[in-house]
Amino acid sequence: HNLESYCSLNFSSFFPPECMISATELELLMQNVIFAHQETCQFRQENLQILRWETFSPEEMQNFQQKPMDQMWERCVCHITDAIQYIVEFAKRLSGFTDLNPNDQIVLLKAGAMELLLIRMSRAFNCFNNTVFFEGKYAQLELFHSLGCTDLITSMFDLCQSLCALNLSEHEMAFFNAITLLNPSYPWLQDKHKVDTLYRKIHFAFRHLLRRTHREFILMKLPEKEKLSNICQLHLEKLNIFRQMYPTIAWERFPPLYKELFI
Ligand code: CLR
Numbered sequence: 001h002n003l004e005s006y007c008s009l010n011f012s013s014f015f016p017p018e019c020m021i022s023a024t025e026l027e028l029l030m031q032n033v034i035f036a037h038q039e040t041c042q043f044r045q046e047n048l049q050i051l052r053w054e055t056f057s058p059e060e061m062q063n064f065q066q067k068p069m070d071q072m073w074e075r076c077v078c079h080i081t082d083a084i085q086y087i088v089e090f091a092k093r094l095s096g097f098t099d100l101n102p103n104d105q106i107v108l109l110k111a112g113a114m115e116l117l118l119i120r121m122s123r124a125f126n127c128f129n130n131t132v133f134f135e136g137k138y139a140q141l142e143l144f145h146s147l148g149c150t151d152l153i154t155s156m157f158d159l160c161q162s163l164c165a166l167n168l169s170e171h172e173m174a175f176f177n178a179i180t181l182l183n184p185s186y187p188w189l190q191d192k193h194k195v196d197t198l199y200r201k202i203h204f205a206f207r208h209l210l211r212r213t214h215r216e217f218i219l220m221k222l223p224e225k226e227k228l229s230n231i232c233q234l235h236l237e238k239l240n241i242f243r244q245m246y247p248t249i250a251w252e253r254f255p256p257l258y259k260e261l262f263i
Pocket residue numbers: 041042043073076077079080083117120121124132133134144147153156235
């Protein structure tokens with residue numbers, strides 16, 4: 001490592017001993033995380049902003065609410081799977097992720113895909129009228145009534161409310177996603193140390209960005225890991241209930257990637 005540039009940063013007290021990183025490496029890492037997010041964010045923030053007040057009419061709402069449960073599930077699951085494909089692409093573009101062993105990449109994605117979806121959902125959320133971007137317009141919670149999982153969707157909306165209050169920039173969003181994905185604490189990881197090193201580097205870069213913009217306080221306000229994983233757990237429970245009701249739908253009509261991650 002380039003010791004000179006390392007010292008010139010003068011943050012030595014922030015460097016955990018296992019995570020030596022030069023100023024150049026730090027800059028490259030910041031760009032990498034930010035680009036990875038920009039290139040895989042599915043909907044650009046500007047476009048989501050423009051559509052922010054386009055909500056479904058009461059007739060359209062009713063139309064969705066009257067759809068049979070299985071049809072609505074299939075539809076939502078397909079949208080979720082599309083969104084997860086972008087999340088997988090985000091992971092693949094994070095430097096260091098594809099260097100992890102393939103088993104660990106799968107462990108991290110299985111555990112993290114839904115959590116990242118929740119974080120990304122807050123970009124597509126209008127906190128002023130409690131609506132979320134769905135099939136081209138913004139939808140109220142009630143639109144999803146026929147899915148039969150109001151408690152799950154309510155907690156998803158609540159999480160978005162609390163994330164929106166932080167007003168995360170796209171750069172911060174990128175880093176929050178990256179550190180959520182690279183959680184080194186899963187027991188099934190084979191090379192925990194490698195994940196941990198990568199996590200520390202990205203966490204350090206995140207703090208560096210926040211220091212630069214005087215936004216360090218958000219670190220203490222980001223939702224706890226537990227809050228995200230509780231919602232993911234609830235999603236798995238709802239999926240199980242649905243599978244018991246409609247075993248063949250879940251088996252034959254849900255996309256392979258969704259089944260691979262959650263079934
Ligand atoms: C999240 C951010 C992505 C684009 C995207 C695609 C599908 C959306 C999802 C976002 C948010 C949550 C969403 C989902 C489709 C259905 C789901 C609106 C905007 C609702 C909450 C219903 C969930 C029910 C299932 C668990 C069955 O970039």
